[in-house]
Amino acid sequence: MFCNQCQETAKNTGCTIKGVCGKTEETSNIQDLLMFSCQGLSYLTIEARKQGIDTNAESKHITNCLFMTITNANFDDKSIIQAIKDAIKYRDELKSKVKIAENHPSINWNGKMMKNLMQKQKKSEH
Numbered sequence: 001m002f003c004n005q006c007q008e009t010a011k012n013t014g015c016t017i018k019g020v021c022g023k024t025e026e027t028s029n030i031q032d033l034l035m036f037s038c039q040g041l042s043y044l045t046i047e048a049r050k051q052g053i054d055t056n057a058e059s060k061h062i063t064n065c066l067f068m069t070i071t072n073a074n075f076d077d078k079s080i081i082q083a084i085k086d087a088i089k090y091r092d093e094l095k096s097k098v099k100i101a102e103n104h105p106s107i108n109w110n111g112k113m114m115k116n117l118m119q120k121q122k123k124s125e126h
């Protein structure tokens with residue numbers, strides 16, 4: 001495990017065994033993916049706004065996702081995964097409307113890594 005998602009992190013560098021806050025490795029990894037998916041969505045919302053497209057729903061989703069990652073706010077992996085799926089859906093809807101020169105990996109990530117992660121997690125539970 002490695003998590004440095006907050007100021008309470010062990011030794012001020014990163015939680016490596018288990019989260020000081022109680023967060024598990026799986027949740028930490030999924031929250032990293034949540035931020036990655038929001039990064040891709042953010043690239044699109046910035047470009048969409050420049051082109052006069054309303055991005056209120058997408059921006060609200062990003063704000064909600066940020067809130068989900070604050071310490072001890074949400075360790076519910078299912079709802080975090082749903083938020084990742086929604087971010088990808090919002091992003092891809094905007095991609096169909098907006099031309100974007102930026103080519104950051106978060107713009108084209110299809111969620112495959114998340115599926116692999118969840119399969120690993122399920123195996124470790126049995």
Ligand code: SF4
Nearest residue numbers: 003006009015019021
């Ligand atoms: S969010 Fe939890 S696991 Fe991550 S750095 Fe902070 S205390 Fe550690």
